[in-house]
Amino acid sequence: MTSELPGLIPDIAAPDTALATRIQSLLDSKTKPTGSLGRLEALAVQIGQALGSEAPRLAQPQMLVCAADHGIAAQGVSPFPVDVTWQMVRNFLAGGAAISVLARQHGVALTVADCGVRQPFEDAPGLRQMRIAAGTADSTQGPAMSLAQCEQAIRNGRALVQSLPGNAVLLGEMGIGNTSAASLLLARLTGRESGAALAACVGRGSGLDDAGLQRKCETLARALAANAGARTPLAALAALGGFEIATLTGALLQAASERRVIVVDGFITTAAALAACELAPNARPYCVFAHHSQERGHTLMLERLHAQALLDLGLRLGEGTGAMLAWPLLQSACAILNEMATFESAQVSNRA
Numbered sequence: 475m476t477s478e479l480p481g482l483i484p485d486i487a488a489p490d491t492a493l494a495t496r497i498q499s500l501l502d503s504k505t506k507p508t509g510s511l512g513r514l515e516a517l518a519v520q521i522g523q524a525l526g527s528e529a530p531r532l533a534q535p536q537m538l539v540c541a542a543d544h545g546i547a548a549q550g551v552s553p554f555p556v557d558v559t560w561q562m563v564r565n566f567l568a569g570g571a572a573i574s575v576l577a578r579q580h581g582v583a584l585t586v587a588d589c590g591v592r593q594p595f596e597d598a599p600g601l602r603q604m605r606i607a608a609g610t611a612d613s614t615q616g617p618a619m620s621l622a623q624c625e626q627a628i629r630n631g632r633a634l635v636q637s638l639p640g641n642a643v644l645l646g647e648m649g650i651g652n653t654s655a656a657s658l659l660l661a662r663l664t665g666r667e668s669g670a671a672l673a674a675c676v677g678r679g680s681g682l683d684d685a686g687l688q689r690k691c692e693t694l695a696r697a698l699a700a701n702a703g704a705r706t707p708l709a710a711l712a713a714l715g716g717f718e719i720a721t722l723t724g725a726l727l728q729a730a731s732e733r734r735v736i737v738v739d740g741f742i743t744t745a746a747a748l749a750a751c752e753l754a755p756n757a758r759p760y761c762v763f764a765h766h767s768q769e770r771g772h773t774l775m776l777e778r779l780h781a782q783a784l785l786d787l788g789l790r791l792g793e794g795t796g797a798m799l800a801w802p803l804l805q806s807a808c809a810i811l812n813e814m815a816t817f818e819s820a821q822v823s824n825r826a
Contacts, residue, residue, distance in 0.1 A: 482625055482629065483727060484728060484754075485731060486754050487733070487756065489759045489760075490526065493522065493528070494519050494523045497522040501515050504810070513782075514803065514806060517762065517803065517807040518808065518810060521762075521804060521808060523759065524735050524759065525733060525735065529812050530812075531808060532642050532804060532808055533640050533642070534583070534642075535583070535642040535801065536582070536583050536585060536638045536640050536644065537573065537582045537584045537585065537794055537797070538638070538645055539566060539586045539587070539647060540586075540587045540589050540717075540725070541562075541566075541587065541589060541649055541718055542589040542590035542610070542716050542717035542718035543556050543591055543651070544556075544610050545618060546618070546651050547651030550693075551651055551653075551654045551682075551689070551693055552651050553679075553682055554680050556592055559648055559649050560591050560593040563648060566584070567598050567599070567600055571793060572793055576795060577794075582644065582798065582801065584600060585602060585638065586602070587630075587721060588605050589716075589717040590605045590608065590717030591609070594608075604627075605717070606623050606717050609717075610716050610717060613658065613701060617701060618712070618713060618715060619717065619720065623717070624711055625708075628720055630724060631725035631726070631728065632727060633728075634724075641733070641735065642735040642736075643734050643736055644737040644739070644794055644797040644798060645725060645726065645797060646792065646793045646795070647718050647743055647792055648793060650680075651716075652719065652792075653677060653741060654697075655742075655745070656719065656769075657771050658694055658697055658698065658715075659710060659715055659719070661675045662698065663748055667695075667698050668695065668698075672694065674771065675770075675771040676691050676770075677741070677768070677770045679769070708753065711749045718742075722742075722746035723746045723750045723753070726738075726757060727750050727757055730756070733760070734760065735760065736757075737804065738762065738763050738764060739792065739794045739795070739796045740767035740772065741767040742792060744767075744772060744775045744779070747761055747763075747775075751779060758781075761781070763776060764784055764799070764800035765784065765785040765786065765789055765800060766783040768788055768789065784800045785800055787799070
């Protein structure tokens with residue numbers, strides 16, 4: 475697919491399967507029963523394969539939170555007013571949000587990108603000005619973004635990652651109404667566009683009651699009908715997504731092309747991963763999926779991506795909080811691979 479979008483989608487190398495075999499062999503030589511560290515071993519193999527090393531070391535991790543507003547929020551798909559996006563970005567920058575606390579706890583640099591929040595921000599430490607417009611259009615009336623706007627958001631995401639140091643990037647988001655955009659992308663990209671199939675893609679977001687959830691499903695059905703012709707991954711992203719989701723899509727594609735480890739947060743960031751992997755399938759092996767969201771469509775997304783999340787804590791906050799909570803597991807996987815003794819080095823018998 476990348477050849478259809480020259481200059482927009484970077485070349486992404488397929489992971490080295492021979493390297494994965496060597497890393498697993500190294501893990502099997504450690505002082506433990508074979509496979510006894512379970513999914514931590516698979517994580518170590520994935521990280522080593524992504525970074526191209528049998529002794530991978532995670533360096534200068536970057537937490538990137540992309541924020542934007544959504545025109546579809548005017549249809550009452552969220553119990554919170556749109557101003558909350560702007561207010562929460564200010565909270566991120568002031569250090570008071572959950573992601574700010576967790577990033578500080580783990581010593582991870584936090585960057586917040588304004589990709590299209592309705593109310594603009596003055597320049598501030600930690601803020602990147604990447605706004606396309608003051609929120610997307612209402613997708614129940616037509617495309618949320620023009621194709622040109624969507625492509626610019628993808629390029630912005632690529633540029634953001636290019637400007638950040640390190641070999642690991644953690645992705646998060648903020649935007650009132652963005653669970654609707656993520657649900658729309660899931661429905662379109664997986665062919666679940668009506669009735670019970672669509673309802674399975676749609677969750678309560680930031681706390682809708684039963685009546686609100688029904689209204690949200692009806693609203694999303696209208697948006698899908700209003701954009702019935704947007705069938706390719708890029709067209710679907712433009713018509714149904716959001717500025718922050720498209721920016722995250724570009725960030726993920728660029729990170730994969732640079733062989734960085736990518737930690738994907740929850741439902742909305744997984745929607746960006748879904749779009750990115752539809753555009754460039756080789757991006758998938760670079761993605762570690764942090765947690766299983768309470769949004770019911772997240773299971774369908776993970777299934778589509780053949781992924782299993784590391785954590786299941788009942789989270790539905792967003793912001794990148796799940797990605798940050800999963801981060802110590804990646805560090806542990808590398809430490810096991812790099813520091814644990816082998817049977818030979820420890821002079822421990824590995825059989826009766």
